[in-house]
Amino acid sequence: MVRFEYLEPTSLGEAVSLVDRHWGQVRVMAGGTDLLVRLKQRVIRPQYVLNLKRVPGLDGLTYAKGQGLRIGALTTIRTIETSPVVKEHYPVLAEAAGMLGSVQVRNLATVGGNLCNASPSAEMPPGLLAYGAQARIVGPKGERTVPLDQFFLGPGQTCLLQGDLLAEVLVPESAPKTAGVYIKLSPRAAMDCAVVGVAAVVTLEDGKCKDCRIALGAVAPTPLRPRSAEDLLRGKPLDPGLRERAGQAAMEEAKPITDVRGSAEYRKEMVKVLTRRAVQQAFQRAMAS
Amino acid sequence: MKQLISLKVNGTTHEVAVEPYWTLLNVIRDHLGLTGTKRGCDSGDCGACTVIMNGKPVNSCLVLAVDARDRDILTIEGLAQDGKLHPLQEAFIEKGGIQCGYCTPGMIMMAKALLDENPRPTEAQVRQAIAGNLCRCTGYVKIVEAILAASEAMTPAKP
Numbered sequence: 386m387v388r389f390e391y392l393e394p395t396s397l398g399e400a401v402s403l404v405d406r407h408w409g410q411v412r413v414m415a416g417g418t419d420l421l422v423r424l425k426q427r428v429i430r431p432q433y434v435l436n437l438k439r440v441p442g443l444d445g446l447t448y449a450k451g452q453g454l455r456i457g458a459l460t461t462i463r464t465i466e467t468s469p470v471v472k473e474h475y476p477v478l479a480e481a482a483g484m485l486g487s488v489q490v491r492n493l494a495t496v497g498g499n500l501c502n503a504s505p506s507a508e509m510p511p512g513l514l515a516y517g518a519q520a521r522i523v524g525p526k527g528e529r530t531v532p533l534d535q536f537f538l539g540p541g542q543t544c545l546l547q548g549d550l551l552a553e554v555l556v557p558e559s560a561p562k563t564a565g566v567y568i569k570l571s572p573r574a575a576m577d578c579a580v581v582g583v584a585a586v587v588t589l590e591d592g593k594c595k596d597c598r599i600a601l602g603a604v605a606p607t608p609l610r611p612r613s614a615e616d617l618l619r620g621k622p623l624d625p626g627l628r629e630r631a632g633q634a635a636m637e638e639a640k641p642i643t644d645v646r647g648s649a650e651y652r653k654e655m656v657k658v659l660t661r662r663a664v665q666q667a668f669q670r671a672m673a674s
Numbered sequence: 675m676k677q678l679i680s681l682k683v684n685g686t687t688h689e690v691a692v693e694p695y696w697t698l699l700n701v702i703r704d705h706l707g708l709t710g711t712k713r714g715c716d717s718g719d720c721g722a723c724t725v726i727m728n729g730k731p732v733n734s735c736l737v738l739a740v741d742a743r744d745r746d747i748l749t750i751e752g753l754a755q756d757g758k759l760h761p762l763q764e765a766f767i768e769k770g771g772i773q774c775g776y777c778t779p780g781m782i783m784m785a786k787a788l789l790d791e792n793p794r795p796t797e798a799q800v801r802q803a804i805a806g807n808l809c810r811c812t813g814y815v816k817i818v819e820a821i822l823a824a825s826e827a828m829t830p831a832k833p
Contacts (some may be wrong), residue, residue, distance in 0.1 A: 390675075391694030391740060418736050421697070422717045434694070436741060463730070487806020488784070490718055492730040493737065575805035576719065 387424045392435040397523055397552065400440050405525045405548030407433050413550065414438075415459055415498035418490050443497070443552065448474060454556040458497025462509070466491060475556060477512040477565040477584055484508055484569050487576055497551045500536065503543050504578075506603035506646075510537070511584035512567050514600035514610055518556045524549035537607035560596070563588040564670035568659050571646075579603045580647040581655045583635075585663035587623070589671045594618045597667075599631075599660060604639040604652050611635035614660060623668045632661035679743040683708065684752030692739040699723045699734040701742075702749060710750035710779045714808070721807030724780035725749050731787035733806075750779035753786065762786055762824040771820030773811035781807050785821045793829040797822060 392411070394400040404411055410432040414420050417436075423429050437443060443459040448470040456465065465471055466482035485491055485499070485508040499509045500520070510533070518533045525548040533554070536544055545551065565586030571577040582602030588595045597618045601609045614634040621627055641652035676691040683706060690705055699716075702708050702725070714722030716735045723734040726748040753760035762782050765771065772778050781804060788795055788803040795803065800821045801814075809817060 386695045386697070388693070388695050391677075391738075393740075414738075416736075417738065417741075418718055418733075421736050421738070424695070425716060436738070438741060486718070487721065487733075488787070488803060489721060489724055489731050489733045489806050490736070492727075492732050575802070 386421075387427055387430045389424070389431055389434045392433050393439050394435065394437075395439055395441070397440055397442065397550070400435065400437060401523060401525055401548050401550055403433075403435055404550060407435075408547045411435050413501070415501070416461065416494040417498075418486070418494040419498060419502050437497075437550070446471065451558055453558040456496050456554040456556065458500075458551045458553060459495050460497075461492055462486075462494045462496065462499065463488065463491035465496060465509075474559065475512075475516060477515060477567045477586065478509070478556075481508050481512040481567040481569070481582075481584070484567075484575075496554055500533075500554070501543055501545065501551055503537050503539070503541050503607070505540055505606060505608065506578045506582065507608065508569070508579070508582070508602075510608035511582050511600040511602045512565070513554060513556065514608055515565055515567075515584040515586040515598045516556045516559070517598060518554050520551055521553040521555060522549050523552045528552070530555065534610050539606045559586075560588045562590065562595075562671050562674055564667055564674050566663050566666040566670065568663050568666075570655055570659060578646065581641075581652050581659055583656065583659040583663045585660070585667040587618075587664065587667040587671050589668070593620060593622050594668075595620070597664070599635060599663070601635065601639060601656060601660075603646075604641040604656055606640070609638065609640075611638040611660070613638060618664065623664060625665075628661045628664050628668075631664055632657040632659075635660040677740055679740055681706075681739070681743060681747065682745070683747045684749060690739070694738065694740050696739045697735050698725070698727075698737040698739045698742045698747070701739040702734060702747075708749050708751050712776055712779055714776070714780075719806075719808070720777075720780075721784060721804070722777055722780040724783045724807065726783055726787055729787075729790070731784050748783070748786075750782060753782070760786070761827045762789070762821070765820040765824035765827065766817070769816050769820035769823055771813065771817040773809075773813045777807055777809040777811075781809070781817055785824065788821070789825055789828065794825055794831070795821075 712722035714720035
């Protein structure tokens with residue numbers, strides 16, 4: 386393991402000022418499940434590791450009817466997976482959380498770490514993007530709220546500036562007749578990264594698609610919203626022909642790479658199939674809701 | 675710089691001076707001498723180092739020792755009571771859930787965490803729970819049987 390100096394702030398203000406002061410030489414630790422592995426592999430060699438776990442108020446989730454869900458950045462993936470309130474109101478997030486790593490990893494890993502690592506194949510972004518989530522960021526100049534689709538800039542890169550920390554994820558209340566799904570394609574049923582991940586959340590009104598959001602994982606430098614596919618569906622009945630065209634549109638927006646998990650061509654084809662399937666399943670769930 | 679921490683393991687509090695970059699696994703094995711907890715991949719993939727921290731199973735290779743202070747840690751050595759093995763340990767022996775033994779402590783700690791939360795899991799739930807524990811002998815069938823047998827022994831089905 387890389388030798389580092391350890392910082393353990395006990396307030397958010399102290400954390401921000403330490404990250405600001407040591408910018409470029411500090412790595413922020415939330416759950417540590419990615420960070421410690423990279424420190425052991427010496428992929429990164431920071432002078433400081435700043436542990437956020439003793440900062441009060443960053444952990445835990447709260448739901449208020451009409452206002453939506455607030456998920457503290459240090460909330461574990463296991464908490465999201467098992468939370469009755471998440472299962473009831475945002476089941477896609479619970480489903481996706483249950484597909485990340487193992488129980489042991491999920492008890493440590495946090496939503497903030499999953500987002501801030503900005504891995505293109507990360508498990509939590511598609512569902513959060515499909516629910517229209519926002520990131521509340523706290524930094525040296527105060528705080529701001531950024532739509533999650535502007536949070537990711539590239540692999541490992543986010544919109545966080547010097548001294549910024551992700552404090553909270555805000556998920557708006559869903560409209561009536563809204564339902565969604567997350568489909569993860571991976572060769573193994575557990576302990577594997579997504580080859581392709583697709584989340585879809587659909588709101589129905591009078592049998593038509595009033596609104597929908599689709600989000601793709603592992604098929605572009607960042608998690609991606611295929612807007613052209615969403616635009617095709619909005620305001621229309623979700624018949625099979627339209628779902629097929631939406632899959633095609635999503636495929637055209639995907640910019641996957643070829644790597645050990647799959648070729649770019651295969652990933653593109655799977656985006657088409659899984660987008661079509663995700664929209665259909667979301668539609669069926671919304672009809673039943 | 676070393677920091678003096680108190681670490682509560684199996685009900686006993688230890689004062690240990692730790693470097694910030696030491697993992698809980700290092701300290702449990704190399705400083706407390708509790709070598710039941712195994713080091714496998716050292717990167718959170720194999721589950722051999724599973725311990726229960728504040729009631730939750732975690733990979734001890736992914737926890738900094740300094741961050742484990744003031745938390746309640748249970749390792750495989752803490753399961754037997756008064757010289758009597760835990761029903762999970764008995765069941766692993768009885769059912770042949772042990773081959774080389776390297777994954778066993780992690781498997782048993784994960785199984786204990788499962789049964790604490792869900793005393794009567796289905797086979798599918800057992801398999802999901804141990805998804806993060808690799809058995810290099812591939813003896814999963816007997817391991818699953820052992821966990822189900824322990825569940826039965828600890829919480830008999832209502833007639």
